[in-house]
Amino acid sequence: MTSMLKTLSRPFVAKSSGDLARLGVLLALAGLILFGALRYDNFISPFNILSFLRYNSMFALIALGMAFVIITGGIDLSVGGVAAMASVVAAYLSLYGWFPGLAGGVLAGLVAGSINGVITTRLRIQPFIATLAMMLAAYGTALLLANNQSVSVSYDTAFTMIGQDDFLGFPIPGWIAGFAYVLGWIFLERHPAGRHVLAIGDGEATANLMGLKVERTLFAVYALSGVLAGLAGVILASQFGAGQPTEGVGWELFAIASVVVGGTLLTGGSGSVGATLAGALLLAMVFNILNFENGLGWISLSAYWQSVIRGVFLLIVVVLQAGLMKKTEA
Amino acid sequence: MLLTMQDISKAFSGVSALRSASLSIAEGEVMALVGQNGAGKSTLIKILTGVYQRDTGLIKFQDEDVVFATPSASQAKGIATIYQEINLAPQRSVAENIYLSREPRKFFGLLDRRAMREGAAAVLKTFNLDIDVDMPVAHFNAATRQMIAIARAVTQKAKLVIMDEPTSSLDEREVGILFDTIRTLKKNGVSVLFIGHRLDELYEICDRVTIMRDGQTVAQSAMQDMPKMELVRHMLGKELAAFEAIARDAGNDDSRPIRLSAEAVGSGVRVRDVSLTVREGEISGLAGLLGSGRTETARIVFGVDKLDKGKIRVDGKERSYSEPADAIADGIGLVSEDRKIDGIVPDMSIRENMTLALLPKLKKAGIVDRARQQEIVTRYIKALGVKCASPDQPIKELSGGNQQKVLLARWLCTDPRILIIDEPTRGIDIGAKAEILKLLRSLADEGLSVLMISSELEELLAAADRVTVLSDGRSVAVLKRNELSETALLSAMAHQVN
Numbered sequence: 001m002t003s004m005l006k007t008l009s010r011p012f013v014a015k016s017s018g019d020l021a022r023l024g025v026l027l028a029l030a031g032l033i034l035f036g037a038l039r040y041d042n043f044i045s046p047f048n049i050l051s052f053l054r055y056n057s058m059f060a061l062i063a064l065g066m067a068f069v070i071i072t073g074g075i076d077l078s079v080g081g082v083a084a085m086a087s088v089v090a091a092y093l094s095l096y097g098w099f100p101g102l103a104g105g106v107l108a109g110l111v112a113g114s115i116n117g118v119i120t121t122r123l124r125i126q127p128f129i130a131t132l133a134m135m136l137a138a139y140g141t142a143l144l145l146a147n148n149q150s151v152s153v154s155y156d157t158a159f160t161m162i163g164q165d166d167f168l169g170f171p172i173p174g175w176i177a178g179f180a181y182v183l184g185w186i187f188l189e190r191h192p193a194g195r196h197v198l199a200i201g202d203g204e205a206t207a208n209l210m211g212l213k214v215e216r217t218l219f220a221v222y223a224l225s226g227v228l229a230g231l232a233g234v235i236l237a238s239q240f241g242a243g244q245p246t247e248g249v250g251w252e253l254f255a256i257a258s259v260v261v262g263g264t265l266l267t268g269g270s271g272s273v274g275a276t277l278a279g280a281l282l283l284a285m286v287f288n289i290l291n292f293e294n295g296l297g298w299i300s301l302s303a304y305w306q307s308v309i310r311g312v313f314l315l316i317v318v319v320l321q322a323g324l325m326k327k328t329e330a
Numbered sequence: 331m332l333l334t335m336q337d338i339s340k341a342f343s344g345v346s347a348l349r350s351a352s353l354s355i356a357e358g359e360v361m362a363l364v365g366q367n368g369a370g371k372s373t374l375i376k377i378l379t380g381v382y383q384r385d386t387g388l389i390k391f392q393d394e395d396v397v398f399a400t401p402s403a404s405q406a407k408g409i410a411t412i413y414q415e416i417n418l419a420p421q422r423s424v425a426e427n428i429y430l431s432r433e434p435r436k437f438f439g440l441l442d443r444r445a446m447r448e449g450a451a452a453v454l455k456t457f458n459l460d461i462d463v464d465m466p467v468a469h470f471n472a473a474t475r476q477m478i479a480i481a482r483a484v485t486q487k488a489k490l491v492i493m494d495e496p497t498s499s500l501d502e503r504e505v506g507i508l509f510d511t512i513r514t515l516k517k518n519g520v521s522v523l524f525i526g527h528r529l530d531e532l533y534e535i536c537d538r539v540t541i542m543r544d545g546q547t548v549a550q551s552a553m554q555d556m557p558k559m560e561l562v563r564h565m566l567g568k569e570l571a572a573f574e575a576i577a578r579d580a581g582n583d584d585s586r587p588i589r590l591s592a593e594a595v596g597s598g599v600r601v602r603d604v605s606l607t608v609r610e611g612e613i614s615g616l617a618g619l620l621g622s623g624r625t626e627t628a629r630i631v632f633g634v635d636k637l638d639k640g641k642i643r644v645d646g647k648e649r650s651y652s653e654p655a656d657a658i659a660d661g662i663g664l665v666s667e668d669r670k671i672d673g674i675v676p677d678m679s680i681r682e683n684m685t686l687a688l689l690p691k692l693k694k695a696g697i698v699d700r701a702r703q704q705e706i707v708t709r710y711i712k713a714l715g716v717k718c719a720s721p722d723q724p725i726k727e728l729s730g731g732n733q734q735k736v737l738l739a740r741w742l743c744t745d746p747r748i749l750i751i752d753e754p755t756r757g758i759d760i761g762a763k764a765e766i767l768k769l770l771r772s773l774a775d776e777g778l779s780v781l782m783i784s785s786e787l788e789e790l791l792a793a794a795d796r797v798t799v800l801s802d803g804r805s806v807a808v809l810k811r812n813e814l815s816e817t818a819l820l821s822a823m824a825h826q827v828n
Contacts, residue, residue, distance in 0.1 A: 190440045192433040195422070199430055202419035209381075209417045211402030211431040269421045 022263040022275035028317055029282045032289065040292040048288070050171055054163070054239070056284040057173035058083070058232040059254055060277060064177075064184050065225030066255035067276040071188075072201045072221050073268025074120065074127035079229040079255055080248030081138030082112045086233025088142045091151040091243030094159035101159045105234035106227055112138055113226015117219035127222075135252070142245035151243035163238030173235045180228065185273040197221060201268030258283055261317050282317070286310050331390070332357045332489060332521050333378075338387035340373055347373040349545045350387070353523075355490065360512060360522045362532045362553065365542035366565055366785060367620055371525055374542070375492055379411050380404040392489065402431070410483030411492040418479060420468035425450035427467050428482045453481045457511050473504035480511055484520075491515060492523045497531055498621065501599060509535050527621035528802055529558055529824060543567045558824035562619070566787055566820070586610045588646070589779040590662075590748050592631060595640030600626040602803035603640075606781075607796075608748065613770060613780040615794030617787075619823055623803040624783045625667055628750045631781075632664045633657040644748070658687070663741030665734075667752035667783070673737050676726035680718055681707045683725045684739045691744075710739035714769060731762025738769070749773070752783040767793045787819055801825045 036043040062079045069076045090105030112134055119130040145151075153159050165172055188194035196217050200207040208214050232251075237243045262279030264271030290306045293299065301309070333355045340348040348370045355361045365371050376382040378389065380398030389396050391407060398404040401411075418427045425446045426433075434445040450463040459477050467475055476496060483491045493512075497505045512522055512535055526532055532539065532553070539556055541549040541564040549556070549564045586609040596602050601623040608614040618624050629635040631642060633651025642649050644660055651657045654664070666673055674683055685692060685703050692699050707721045714735045718728060725733055734754065741749055754770065755763040771793060774780055784790050790797050791814060799807040799822040807822035 186440070190443075192435065192439070192441055195426055195430070195433070195441065199419040199422055199426070202421050203417075206417040206419060207430075209401050209411070209413065210419070211400075211405050269419070 022272055022278075024320060025261055025263060025275055025278045025282055025317070029278050029285065032282065032285045036285070036289050036292065040289075040296070043292060050166070050174075052284065052288055053174040053177075054171035056280065057171070057177035058235050058239075059251065059258070059284060060177045060280045061180060061228045061232045061235075062225075062251055063255040063258035063276050063280040064180055064273065065228035066252070067259045067262070067264055067271055067273060068184075068188070068197060068221045069127070069225050070256070070259050070264055070266060071197055071268055071271040072218055073204075074218070074221070075256070075266075076113075076116065076131045076222065076225045077128065077252045078112060078116060078131040078134035078138055079225060079232075080251035081135040081142070082109050082226055082229040082248075083233035083236060083251060084245050084248035085112065085138040085142040085145070086230040087237035087247065088146045088151050088233075088243035088245050090159075090234045090237045091153045092145070094153040094157055094237070096157070098158040098162060101153070101157070101237070102162060102234050105237070106230040109226040109228070109230015109233065110223060111226070113223040113229070114219070116226060117222035120222060121215040121218045131222075139245070139248075142243075146243060146245040148245070150245065151237075153237050153241055153243065155241070160238050160241060163235045163240070173239070176231065176235070180231075181273060181277050188271075188273050193217065193220075198269060198271070201270070203269070254283060255280075257314055261314065283310065283314065286313050331355065332359075332392060334388075334390040335374070335378065336388040336390075338374065338377060338389070339385045340377060340382060341385060347545055348377070348384075351542060351545060351547045352550075353378075353540050353547065354550075355521050355523060357489075357521055358516050358519045359538060360516060360524055360536045362536035362539040363523055363525045363542065364527065364532065364539060364561070364565055368544075369542040369565075370545040371542055372494070373545075375411070375494065375523075375525070378404065379409060379492065405431075405486060405488075408487060408489035409492065410486050410488035410490070412476065412479045412483065412494065412496060414494045414496075414498060418467045418475060418482075421466050423464050424454075424461060424467055424470075424478055425463040427478055428453065428463075428485055430482075432486065449485065450481070453485055454478070456484075457481065457514065458507075471504075472499040473501075473507060476500070476508065477511065480515075484515070488520060490521045490523065492525070494525045495527070495621070496524070497526060497528060499599065505531065527619050529561065529619075530802075533558075541565055559820055562820050562824045565619070566785070584609075586612065589644065590631070590781065591643045592627070593641045593643070595627070595630055595637055595642060596803075597626065597630050597635050597638045600803055601630060601635075604798075604800060604803070604805045605640075606798040606805060606808070608779045608781050609795075610779055611774050611777045612795040613774050613782050613793050615790040615797035616781060616783045616800065617785070617790055617797050617819060617823065618800035620785065621802075622800040622823075624785075624800055625752055626803075627800065628664060628752055628781070628783060631657070632662060632750060658744065658746075661745070661747035663687075663744060663746035663749045665737050665741060665749070665751040665754065667756065674725050674733055677724055679722045680711070680716070680725050680728070680736055681721040684710060684721075684736050684743065687740050688743050706743050710743055714739055714742075715765070729762070731766060734762075734766055735769070738766075742773070746778070748779045748781065750781045750783070753785065754782060755784075755786065755789060763789070787816055790814070790819065791816065799823055 042048055062083065066076055066079065086105040086108040089108040090101045093104035094101035116131050116134050119125050120127045162172055167175055196212050199212060200214055200217055204214055236247060258280035259276050260266065261282060262272060262275035264276065287306065287310065290301060290309060294301055331354050335353040337350045337352060338348050339350055351370055351374055353374060363371055373382065377384045380400050380403050396407065419430065428450045429446050434442040436442040447463055454461065457477050461474065467478060496508060500508060515522055524536055536553050538552050539561065540547060541561065543565060588607050589610050590608040592604055592606050595604050604623065604627050606616065616624050616627065626635065630637055633654045633656055637650050649660065681703065684707050689698065692703055711718065711721060716732050716735045718732065725736055755766050767789065770780055782794060795811050797809045797814060797819065798805050801823065806825055809818055809822065
């Protein structure tokens with residue numbers, strides 16, 4: 001009788017099909033770094049590494065928020081617009097010091113994200129539609145606030161340090177993103193509320209019947225995505241010295257791509273913070289390498305070609321992952 | 331009494347689902363809750379667990395008046411529900427599923443993963459289940475998932491565990507394990523509300539039984555004081571007056587050619603061994619309790635579900651359809667049980683609804699031949715007596731009986747030789763019921779073979795030329811016209827024949 005029901009524990013490699021995909025993205029990242037290091041002289045230089053991290057921290061932040069949204073089975077198309085809006089708000093408030101600038105940008109993101117949360121949970125509007133509307137509204141607000149031009153930040157306050165300076169030899173945006181990822185990891189993997197995010201993505205009706213606070217959690221996830229987009233906007237304004245109402249176009253796609261490359265299913269219920277970071281770094285690394293390739297002078301790829309190549313690369317990674325996942329399931 | 335529900339009523343947009351229903355369960359008791367589809371069992375459960383709110387009535391749980399606003403409120407009081415489709419988060423681990431929403435915590439509110447893992451393993455062990463609690467639930471079979479759900483209930487310190495058709499996806503061995511688990515629960519003073527249809531199982535595991543029909547509690551007694559026949563009679567009840575008998579008098583003519591036959595067919599766990607025949611120009615009834623495999627049998631014949639074993643013959647030739655389109659091409663039509671879900675497209679007109687299945691044949695140069703469509707629609711509206719303002723009226727505006735006629739017309743205009751019709755008069759008022767049955771009769775007289783699935787005794791008694799009775803996925807009796815009677819049908823359904 002004992003363990004009559006014992007299911008055959010399969011020869012054990014990965015607990016879920018996502019695990020291998022996550023391993024895949026790490027391998028791809030390592031391969032790309034190795035390729036760059038061998039091919040280009042200054043690829044591994046401190047300058048390249050630090051500026052890579054400084055610039056791409058923004059994208060990593062929005063990818064983190066997107067990961068949580070996608071894990072619940074939703075999507076947030078508004079992050080680019082919200083970042084643009086936040087950058088304008090932050091630029092205006094930077095006159096009063098670095099903290100008002102930072103807080104103002106983050107608050108703008110929180111407001112936008114909360115509205116997304118209310119519309120999707122209370123009004124039961126599809127996240128795709130709700131956040132698409134928010135994207136348009138956020139860009140509109142950004143242009144209105146900025147009178148259709150970029151808004152210079154204050155150079156008299158410490159605001160520009162947020163995006164441009166280093167702390168302990170490491171770019172401040174890198175610290176911010178790193179800190180956000182550590183918290184995000186602890187939250188998703190080790191905190192009950194993070195597990196609830198995963199369970200809700202697995203099935204909202206089921207989660208509700210199991211007594212989880214579905215609406216509250218979904219609201220929080222969209223608010224979080226807004227906050228991180230706001231933070232990215234603050235870094236954007238600080239790094240480029242101006243609030244940019246027309247920046248952020250396509251950021252949501254970069255974020256979605258990072259999450260997907262990181263092995264998170266668009267259907268929700270599975271996902272990893274670490275792999276999302278690896279996915280974001282991987283996609284950014286492709287750009288970095290293309291820049292170096294142009295620098296060699298043998299070929300000259302326009303930004304358009306770079307975009308095409310990145311798209312093809314993304315497709316290859318996703319197809320490879322799909323293959324890996326199928327194998328684990330078999 | 332652990333639980334007393336008294337005079338519970340509930341209506342949905344004016345239609346009453348429960349009318350003064352009641353239910354009471356003692357501590358450590360296994361109570362069976364039985365009834366036909368639509369009897370109000372699930373509404374009653376959902377009111378108890380806080381998914382719905384009652385309109386009137388009283389609920390006492392552990393001698394305390396309670397109103398549960400949400401499922402989590404009832405869980406907090408010690409009522410755990412294991413739904414038919416086992417509600418667990420499939421990608422989360424076993425341990426997480428057992429503890430979701432009540433996780434053990436350590437510093438900073440973080441998960442105490444070790445306590446969770448050890449606790450989960452310990453509680454599963456009490457059910458003789460030794461599995462890797464870190465594996466996602468989706469890796470396990472239905473029976474194991476059910477144990478996990480029960481383990482979840484136990485760690486919730488549930489006083490009452492509600493199981494909604496827990497055996498519907500289990501095989502015999504797994505049912506045995508489930509019953510052992512229920513006995514363990516009982517020994518620990520936990521009560522179980524067991525919703526099920528397989529009579530043998532109910533008699534094996536349950537102490538008492540509550541029978542519901544039409545939103546009311548019609549009987550409550552100790553299991554051993556309730557003979558099977560009596561139980562079935564209570565469940566099915568009697569509908570107003572019996573219909574006028576419209577079956578062919580001595581029409582049980584075994585010399586007619588066999589149109590459709592199933593020989594010992596099986597598929598999955600729902601259909602194990604079903605044989606039936608439908609002859610030319612006859613209405614062949616298919617009877618059985620809920621869950622006996624009637625609808626599933628129709629799905630196999632129609633090519634929706636795969637045939638695992640046995641043979642299906644149409645006009646003597648062996649057939650195995652891989653999809654409904656093949657069955658349709660062979661002249662078989664299926665009018666499904668639930669009009670709202672599988673049948674009508676509510677916002678489309680009568681014309682469109684009626685010719686949906688015919689559209690491929692209605693094309694002229696790639697577009698719909700409106701003139702022919704109009705002609706067909708007019709003809710069937712007249713022939714079947716559909717009461718409507720115009721063919722362009724949205725079908726949702728029609729009464730249930732008229733909607734059913736449109737659906738019937740949808741298949742008739744494809745010129746089927748065999749029509750399978752599942753619960754032809756469900757949700758239709760009594761006058762329209764008789765009319766639909768007469769219509770089927772006259773179609774049969776013109777040579778159509780009808781396989782009529784029905785849970786209403788009167789309907790079968792009135793219209794069927796022969797009735798095949800299913801029980802637990804097996805055909806247990808075939809009653810010819812001259813053998814048909816209420817008693818014969820009831821005892822076959824209760825499986826006392828053979």
